[in-house]
Amino acid sequence: MKHGNKTHLAEFSLWGFSEDPALQPLIFGLFLFMYLVTVAGNLLIILAILSDPHLHTPMYFFLSNLSLVDICFTSTTVPKMLVNIQTQSKAISYAGCITQMYFFIAFAGLDDFLLTVMAYDRFVAICHPLHYTVIMNPRLCVQLVLMCWIITVLHGLLHSLLVLQLSFCANLEIPQFFCEVNQVIHSACSDTFLNDLVLYFAAVLLAVGPLAGILYSYSKIISSIRAISTAQGKYKAFSTCASHLSVVSLFYGTSIGVNLSAGAAPSSASTATASVMYTVVTPMLNPFIYSLRNTDMKRALKRLLVREP
Template sequence: MEKGNNTGVPDFLLLGVSEDPELQPFIFGLFLSMYLVTVLGNLLIILATISDSHLHTPMYFFLCNLSFVDICFTSTTIPKMLVNIQTQSKAVTYGGCISQMYFFTLFVGLDNFLLAVMAYDRYVAICHPLHYTAVMTPQLCGLLVLVCWILSVLHALLQSLMVLHLSFPTHLEIPHFFCELNQVVQLACSDTFFNDVVMYFALVLLVTCPLAGILYSYSKIVSSICAISSAQGKYKAFSTCASHLSVVSLFYCTVLGVYLSSAVSQNSRSTATASLMYTVVTPMLNPFIYSLRYKDIKSAPRRLLGSTPGKESVDPPQ
């Protein structure tokens, strides 16, 4: 069978969250608001981290990178959905679909790896505080982020190139609000066995390894916190990793929930709705979770405006 993208450009249609015309204005307003909150919240964390010298530490360096990735993550899906609702068009070009799939896979992978790196940073800070500055050097922090980018770029490139070799019908309806890799592969009219093997092998490898690292780090962190004699010391140690643990739980629970439910249920529309949790809700909540837990971020705007003097952080070594 000749490849569909060689015999003619496939016509892809994104069916979105709902096809009810009466709900479209509400959906547009809701997602526009969530997108703006996500961008502004994460952008404020980036600006505060860059501008305030108190936040030039490994912990906030990784948080700044996570905020940047979250902005890019939501920007790969929400703007296109808003444009489609506003123009009352569901069409997406073949090239646009492949590009969206690539960048979505790239940034979700980066989220995954950065959360693991941040868990390692908290492990060193709490379990080996005296060696923290010697271990978490700027060179190592930059190298860890670079490795995250390289792995994510290669994985996204592999998955996208494999999709290019599939054949698609000339008219394709995707029951999702963006070109999600698994949904597009399932709708191909050629053999997808090799794609499925690589996709699920990469999913297991690239999710299991970082998640195992996170669980190991927090098992050691919990052991170290329990060994602290004072209640105040336990609280200070726990407060530095509570926000990260909340974000990790929210991200992995929603991602695994979506993919496990899609494996059990064949209802693609319900899977698309569930995907909103980790594609839209989680990046939006991350700035609130970190801002509420880290007083350094909350006080950064006041320090920049000169209304309050800079205070030393009470967190463990940064």
């Protein structure tokens, strides 16, 4: 029953992409291809690391966790979008939207924190090579990953519980292809001051903080590399963190680009298209970045695929 201009909300509508029927098969095929490549590529990275004893090191332990999170991150949004295209529906239930929003926040945060932990690992490897095995011991590695999970799970839970306190109007449309927390909050009919406050505070603490840690780690890494006397030594040291630096640049570059694009042209199609970069494209490219420039990873993948002894 209606009360004023509010009603019991049963579902949201996701209006992220073009409604042109002629484009729907193309969008479906493109996203299905990217999703399958993302899952297959990251799964191969995980299997290669597990199967090769030479890759049982802190760096590859963190990489396997990052690959797992990338699979989960993409699976949070893309399958539902594919189902909606196939069924010609834009609906997502209220419970489904809150659940999707929770897992999206958690896995996006995990990506961010794992990249920070990997930067710290490279910092120790290059700046303190003689103490690397002592500092980056298995217990610390597990504790760092566990800490990342705990922080991001609680972060997602906090936002989800705050959104549950909001009231929403009928016929709610979200200009995205998934339930993005900022869009959901600003679609509410009730006061969102507390939600906005927590959102901005969490963005500073959980986004700017890790980025500052990554920048600090690489400032020390660059200083250490510059102190190396030989060009070969400099190249070898830089090559150990080149893949990670590429992934960090891609992740933060696309994230910042999405925010700037949404602010400059806040239309449904432009916002959704920009979001594809860090929700789908980045997780898809990560396995290629880590395998193409990494001799050990290429060797492990070759052994996995061709079953070499």
